[in-house]
Amino acid sequence: MNSRPDKDVLDALKAVVGDAGFREEAADLEPHLTEWRGLFQGRTPLMLMPSSTAEVSAIMKICSTHGVAVVPQGGNTGLAGGAIPGIDGVDAQILLSTSRLNQVTDIDAENYTMTAGAGCLLAEIQSAAQDAGLFFPLSLAAEGSCQIGGNISTNAGGTNVLRFGNTRELVLGLEVVLPDGSIYDDLRGLRKDNTGYDLKQLFIGAEGTLGIITAATLKLFPAARATATAWLAVESPAAAVSLYREARRRVGDELVAFELMPRIAIDMVLEHIPGTREPLDAAQPWYVLLELASARNQAVTDEQLTDLLGNCLDRGLVQDGVVASSEAQRGDLWRLRHSISEAQKNAGASIKHDISVPVSGMPEFLERANELVEARVPGIRPVPFGHLGDGNLHYNVSQPDDMKAEAFLALWEPLNELVHTLAVELGGSFSAEHGIGSLKVAELERLGDPVKLRLMRSVKQALDPGGIMNPGKVLRS
């Protein structure tokens, strides 16, 4: 099956979707064949853009009959090359874009649910919820261009996981077209349903290797009425973990963000990002950006934050801090956090890791990871930052000042290996948010439990016996 499909088959596929539903010119295909960081470049003979579940079903019937591989793609914002067809350079795999499956078909305010097509942009879903006076919590940097089907297929994380969970926890129902074209319809807004295996869980996070998600019923939440944000200095990651424990204990569910940043990250931001400024009087080794959101009024929420900080300052858990007194100041604090990746680009080459460990294990992880990478590359500059409340940090390392970028980047794999092995040794994950895609298939084989890999292959074989769904992603084909 690793060759260009016959013209007859391609014509039959085009006939399913009509003229508006396919692209085959190189210029049209190009944006869909390049992973946005440039790590992968693909090929395809044809991009299909079905406008209904029935069309997706008809496409899969043809493809399964003829053994043609299909790669689903949403907004193409993934970071692991999971949505790029033909990365082996062969134009054998059809690209199936979900972009025209983009209708919000139902908002049920009394049930706190929304049903939407896979091609809806995440930002559109957020707005539709907001227009109904409700809230959809999934939020991430690519929200203006990523699609909800892709978010579900990759079990996206983002900035609201601490309170609301990953995408998996936001999905109540799914519609999926299976490799043989049959439609698994579980598009229901039920909080409780124990009638057999919960099969939708298999498709969530499967990165398109088991079927094509065409629509979903999502959980909505009450909109928050008040937000309170603080920028706090702490002595160490261990102090940050103690602060996290205490903050959750004292404010419960109102704690919605708990981000950790080292001083070096703030130095990079202040040096390279115009308009940013130091929030506290004196430099401190570590910072926490903490946010509360509440259904109560602003005054009560502010008081809650003030009480928490007063207590933590008294007990020495926090060295210094500032509470945002306006929406503009809140924006400034978040901008420091969100500018780290961009600032780091100006500080030479960097190598990124998306690890998680139990929150309690983060201080040990940081200490040992720093030792390991420093021993391998003296002068290396670790810039670990991110969602400490989720046990998930972006453990990014910048090159030594006196090293050539190429020489440093040549160490990508050995540095990955050191960091990933340590995370797994500490009961953690080498891909907390971004998935496996093409990028980490070998790493999953190296670090994954053999029993897990065997089970995964059994499931893949059971659901996609012809091996036509996004072959080579997640599992080697």
Place this chain on the structure above:
Amino acid sequence: MNSRPDKDVLDALKAVVGDAGFREEAADLEPHLTEWRGLFQGRTPLMLMPSSTAEVSAIMKICSTHGVAVVPQGGNTGLAGGAIPGIDGVDAQILLSTSRLNQVTDIDAENYTMTAGAGCLLAEIQSAAQDAGLFFPLSLAAEGSCQIGGNISTNAGGTNVLRFGNTRELVLGLEVVLPDGSIYDDLRGLRKDNTGYDLKQLFIGAEGTLGIITAATLKLFPAARATATAWLAVESPAAAVSLYREARRRVGDELVAFELMPRIAIDMVLEHIPGTREPLDAAQPWYVLLELASARNQAVTDEQLTDLLGNCLDRGLVQDGVVASSEAQRGDLWRLRHSISEAQKNAGASIKHDISVPVSGMPEFLERANELVEARVPGIRPVPFGHLGDGNLHYNVSQPDDMKAEAFLALWEPLNELVHTLAVELGGSFSAEHGIGSLKVAELERLGDPVKLRLMRSVKQALDPGGIMNPGKVLRS
């Protein structure tokens, strides 16, 4: 494989667990062979009580080699006959009790997680969390005798689903012994991990048909500091749904219980349960028991509830109400709710249904279900009550006053069929909390999507090719 295993095989199994680890006398086996409502009576040649995961693994290796079927059992508190071996009257199936896998091995307060053996009682898990100043939210009537492994295998619901989700949402990691004896070890306390298919989801809610859950890592939460409870009169189920929507909007995550009850249920309780009393001055058609829990202090939480009720009374959503002013009064209100099942037993024979629909669809469900059962059995008395906030009601119907109990109970299946079919037609479920077990296998075949059933069989075949795990439960073997 449907005959008593050979003596050699039974001896080999006994040797794995030693003298303390098995039972074979009828008197010892009896409590494990009867489903507690008496709907199923089973048989087994041997009950094994392994004390370690390694022993479970050794047992499964022997059973898979010899094609011996194994039925896992926790506290034997299920309501669908899922944990009873040999309900066909043949002593072919080994009973594997998880009761000695009962150690809490780790509480990580900074990570808000606990790791515990499958045999821990739910009440022990709750206490262990409480002793650490934390909270495990799963709570249900059988919590003093059910085991966490069984709760996970059945994806138990209970009274805290509105805020905390079903058991599935409380599980971060699992250890599972597979049918061939290999051990799937995913016992990790990670909030984010996107490294391949999330296989633990398959075992949660599979009722022991895919493997044996031996341990789990569970999410813990901050303990609530304050609780506020109200008993409210509403005009109709539609008014209750509007009240639910408004209550969630105004108090957000602090809304932890929202139970609906009809007047007839309260009449039955007041008549048959000593020491109960009418909470409001005048009888009303419907009641809501609403509870808030908060990390804030009691005064702030009481004020939140008072504000909510004042607003809802002003707007006519609520007709009358009382707020519990003491823990004793709170207990009295909950006792009215929890006594309904018992009271109903005194009002003649009843037939129970465990249905869910979207919250918004509940008024239509109740109206149509009442019409259907009344048309079938004139004078029938519907007593629908339960977790309206989860879209889950116990739609129980009591016999007409002038009918013989036997005549009424003979209508069990046709009444089930009417009610279940309606629930599914309205996008709901015919088994919201209790699962399929043995009781609802035929109903799943009748009402389940054929694509779903086919997929379930594929998954079962892939994970348990020999068909030795709890055969005949969930899916016909």
